[in-house]
Amino acid sequence: MKLKSHLKNLILLAISLSIGFFTAEFAYRIILYSNLKQFEHLRDPRLYDDSFYGDDYWKLAYLFGNTAGGAKVPHETLGWIGEFDRNTYLHNDEPQIKDKRPVLLYGDSFAQCVGATCFQEILNNDSSFSKAHHFLNYGVGGYGVDQIYLLMQKSLDHFEKPFVIVSIMTTDIDRSYLKVRDGQKPFFTLEKGQLKLSKDSIYSNPAEYFEQNPPQIRSYLYRRLIYAENLIPEVIRSRLRGKWKAMRNKKELNKEIILNMKKELDSRNYDYVFVIFNQLLSPDPEKRGWRDAFLANLFEENNIPYIRSKELITQDSTFTRYDKHNYIDADNGHPTTHFNKLVSEEIKRVILN
Secondary structure (H helix, E strand, C coil): CHHHHHHHHHHHHHHHHHHHHHHHHHHHHHHHCCCCHHHHHHCCHHHCCCCCCCHHHHHHHHHCCCCCCCCCCCECCCECCCCECCCCCCECCHHHCCCCEEEEEECCHHHHCCCCCCHHHHHHCCHHHHCCEEEEECCCCCCCHHHHHHHHHHHHHHCCCCEEEEEEECCHHHHHCCCECCCECCCEEEECCEEEECCCCCCCCHHHHHHHCCCCCCCHHHHHHHHCCCCCCHHHHHHHCCHHHHHHHHHHHHHHHHHHHHHHHHHCCCEEEEEEECCCCCCCHHHCCHHHHHHHHHHHHCCCCEEEHHHHHHCCCCCCCCCHHHCECCCCCCECHHHHHHHHHHHHHHHHC
16 A cells, blocks of 8 residues: 555656646746747847757747848858859859969858958969969858858869869868758758758748748757756766767768868869868867867878968967967957968968979
């Protein structure tokens, strides 16, 4: 009788706790999606997902009004575009090449440049470089390694024997893992070790995309718990968030994308170099460490020529003690003109040699 009584009490407790949890979850969701000012602090996507690892972060950013959902007219292949024709992928400055050898730079906003003198300005105004070469910048802010690869594929046919530069900022690796960012984007999956590009993943109407693809969050309270700092030890939080599994998957996916880039360039017999941009000695370990090492090791193992931007800093003639603000603009988190000049000089040296 005692055993039955204990069992009955346990069942009642479990039912009570379940009812309490579901009631609290339901109330939390009502509060979260309300317009009440006093709960505005809860409408922060970082409380429920990580921008490096999760599509839900970006979906919540849209739902909470933190982003506009990307381009009003999304590009059907790339999601959003830069300084090139959306139909032909021909660069806007292509007519300026004339009889010179084209040098094509692909990458994200570190390639595109934000608030600093950019690579094309530096090198096209350098007489020793521009005598025989013309630099075109295909960098597009927010691109992942996947979009960089797709744009390179789509645009190469316009040029004869170009020198190709593929720049990868370390967290571009994370962007390849996402199906959506601050706007819709293409994405690859790995099937039996082969890349497969998503089909029909980009809607013509961004609002419709976010409506049809809501966050995949079963419990906001649980997410709030595992993303809260100082409540659970980091090693446990990382495992609950699936951080290590995601890291492994990112490495596998990006390795395949980069090796496909190499294969594409080798098959055309083009000269090329990769550039690793690191967010330099950042206090945030998510923005340094394994990504930089992963890229460098991948390039070494596969005989891919590359420039490692952080090495240019330690070799800088003005370098005595690391001062981040000499290299990264404190206002926008992107390379300064001085840093861009260091990278440009190395690109020039590689090309002219």
